[in-house]
Amino acid sequence: MNNNTTIEIAKNSVPLLLVIYCLAGVFPLLKYTYLNQEPFIFTFKYVGPVILASMLYISLEVIRSQKLFIKVIYIFQILIKAFFITIMTTGYLLLVNDYLSESKEECFIGEIVEKWKNSESLLYTDYNFKVNDSSTNKQYSLNVSKNDYSQHKEGQLFKQCLKDGMLGIRFK
Structure with missing residues (x-):
């Protein structure tokens, strides 16, 4: 060649x-x-x-x-x-x-203000909660599992702990 x-x-x-x-x-x-x-x-x-x-x-x-x-x-x-x-x-x-991250966790605990689905398709659906965090009084949009989505209703308390990654991106 x-x-x-x-x-x-x-x-x-x-x-x-x-x-x-x-x-x-x-x-x-x-x-x-x-x-x-x-x-x-x-x-x-x-x-x-x-x-x-x-x-x-x-x-x-x-x-x-x-x-x-x-x-x-x-x-x-x-x-x-x-x-x-x-x-x-x-x-x-x-x-x-x-x-490349440490195992430091950050928890979000608060009332579910809103819940919705994104990207609903045959292969994948993205489930989301908007949570009013009781400790910081901030609202966070959280990507949640299908199980969490089906088990929780608006107005209920929800807790999700995420790792704090090396790049500053929180994940689970």
């Missing part, structure tokens, strides 16, 4: 590798319970800009040589790809957050 063939194989395998990366990133998201949106906020705040800047830097030469309309299309494609890669990176950050 010559160098051009190797480069061509590498270019053609990138989309498949990205799909595998994204699919594998879903499993940690399903495995952990966490404060609603906390891992995603962390990822978009700290990792998203790095991914976007990296993708723009890699594509800079291609973008420069195009006409304005094509530049806009390329940048739009890069933004969409960076968005999905950032979302799927959240699963990997949850793994890092878990395996």
